[in-house]
Amino acid sequence: MRGISLSVISVQHGATVREVVVNPALELVPVCWHNLPPFFDDQTIIPEIGDEWVLVFKKPGTEVMQTITASGHELLALKIVSEGTGDREAASLGGVTVGVIDDILAAAVQRGLLLAPGSLLVRPDSFPRGKIVDPHSFSAPIFTLQWHVTQVCDLHCRHCYDRSDSKDMELSQGIRVLDDLYDFCRTHHVFTQVTFTGGNPLLYPHFNTLYQEAADRGFMTAILGNSMPHKRIEEILALQKPEFYQVSLEGLRVQNDSIRGVGHFDRTLDFLDLLRELGIYSMVMLTLTRANMDEVLELAELLRNRVELFTFNRLAMVGEGAALASVAPEDFPGFLREYRQAAARNFCVGLKDNLFNLLGHEQGIPYGGGCAGYGCGAGFNFVSLLPDGEVHACRKLPSLIGNMYQQHLGENYDGFLAGQYRQGSAACQGV
Ligand code: SF4
Numbered sequence: 001m002r003g004i005s006l007s008v009i010s011v012q013h014g015a016t017v018r019e020v021v022v023n024p025a026l027e028l029v030p031v032c033w034h035n036l037p038p039f040f041d042d043q044t045i046i047p048e049i050g051d052e053w054v055l056v057f058k059k060p061g062t063e064v065m066q067t068i069t070a071s072g073h074e075l076l077a078l079k080i081v082s083e084g085t086g087d088r089e090a091a092s093l094g095g096v097t098v099g100v101i102d103d104i105l106a107a108a109v110q111r112g113l114l115l116a117p118g119s120l121l122v123r124p125d126s127f128p129r130g131k132i133v134d135p136h137s138f139s140a141p142i143f144t145l146q147w148h149v150t151q152v153c154d155l156h157c158r159h160c161y162d163r164s165d166s167k168d169m170e171l172s173q174g175i176r177v178l179d180d181l182y183d184f185c186r187t188h189h190v191f192t193q194v195t196f197t198g199g200n201p202l203l204y205p206h207f208n209t210l211y212q213e214a215a216d217r218g219f220m221t222a223i224l225g226n227s228m229p230h231k232r233i234e235e236i237l238a239l240q241k242p243e244f245y246q247v248s249l250e251g252l253r254v255q256n257d258s259i260r261g262v263g264h265f266d267r268t269l270d271f272l273d274l275l276r277e278l279g280i281y282s283m284v285m286l287t288l289t290r291a292n293m294d295e296v297l298e299l300a301e302l303l304r305n306r307v308e309l310f311t312f313n314r315l316a317m318v319g320e321g322a323a324l325a326s327v328a329p330e331d332f333p334g335f336l337r338e339y340r341q342a343a344a345r346n347f348c349v350g351l352k353d354n355l356f357n358l359l360g361h362e363q364g365i366p367y368g369g370g371c372a373g374y375g376c377g378a379g380f381n382f383v384s385l386l387p388d389g390e391v392h393a394c395r396k397l398p399s400l401i402g403n404m405y406q407q408h409l410g411e412n413y414d415g416f417l418a419g420q421y422r423q424g425s426a427a428c429q430g431v
Contacts, residue, residue: 017115020105022082026057026113037067059112077108099218120188121381140381143185144193146395147385150204154226158259159287159321169387171206175213177404182217184409197224202232208239215240227271233278245275246283251292252299272306286312290325293335297342300349311352316396379421393421
């Protein structure tokens with residue numbers, strides 16, 4: 001480590017880099033005392049004789065100098081980057097998963113020892129179309145694969161957007177998907193989240209293996225599914241704690257059970273209690289229709305202190321959902337206002353719908369996400385993958401952009417169709 005070159009790349013502070021590099025304003029200094037940096041701050045700490053490495057560096061983007069004792073992980077991160085060892089090679093040499101290596105590198109970036117390029121997932125020039133926007137919203141630090149690993153489901157909801165039969169994917173196909181996803185996110189300099197869904201994803205026969213493989217690659221994992229037994233959730237927790245576990249409710253008991261089946265409402269409340277007991281971040285999603293809009297706020301009250309986040313999606317008039325009635329456009333602004341007032345009083349109520357930007361517009365506050373704000377994430381910072389390999393910009397409507405079993409994710413992402421979705425609706429151009 002003594003030989004780390006400080007001229008790995010000629011970057012001045014504040015400049016951008018094209019690959020992960022060692023902070024050029026960093027010196028690695030061998031010393032023959034333990035506890036030297038803490039002693040500089042607190043002279044009551046007594047240094048002791050012994051070999052140690054000290055890092056002296058300027059925090060990127062600041063004039064602040066720092067002096068710290070180098071940890072084993074920090075030395076490893078510097079060694080990997082300065083020697084140009086690939087993540088997979090480093091993982092193989094160390095007998096650990098690539099996720100462990102990536103975590104070590106990410107911590108060194110966070111500390112300012114390494115410099116990393118910014119996300120390459122950046123909005124096209126056509127945004128923001130003259131709107132008041134948050135400029136930080138134009139690039140995405142995380143790419144999410146919403147992965148429908150199976151069509152098999154224990155429910156049969158009346159608004160389900162896809163109850164078509166589809167052969168389950170082979171485990172080997174799933175592993176190739178994860179490798180492809182890893183490469184895509186590395187080359188685009190973004191973190192990766194895999195949101196497993198279905199059907200009921202936990203009914204996929206190889207779910208645990210696939211979930212573990214995702215965790216081993218350092219991916220954040222999440223689940224959109226149904227209530228499952230305590231033992232099954234503990235199995236998942238033993239592999240990796242999900243970022244969140246989302247279930248659905250469609251209104252109060254009678255309304256919900258008319259959509260999702262008798263007994264579903266009570267089972268789901270019990271399951272939310274279980275998630276809370278296990279310390280898993282829980283989310284409830286409601287599909288908003290004309291029939292349930294009057295129950296939304298009462299349901300939100302019922303979920304207060306029971307769930308971390310409650311949000312709604314407007315009904316997608318596709319699949320079996322086409323038979324239900326969506327909220328009348330003239331009723332929607334009033335509903336949004338009441339809902340937002342409720343959100344101010346109830347912390348679990350989330351403002352996900354992109355049409356909240358309409359209220360923001362009235363008050364001159366910056367837009368949030370979605371089509372009516374700085375742009376929808378479909379085909380931009382997330383895509384949906386179906387069990388047959390089809391990639392869709394968004395799962396709520398048929399929006400095919402390619403097939404991951406036939407092309408790499410990057411080819412699907414860079415294709416003409418995905419580009420069209422990223423452009424957004426032509427009707428909004430220039431608005
Ligand atoms: S909406 Fe979801 S839970 Fe309901 S039947 Fe369809 S896949 Fe299953």
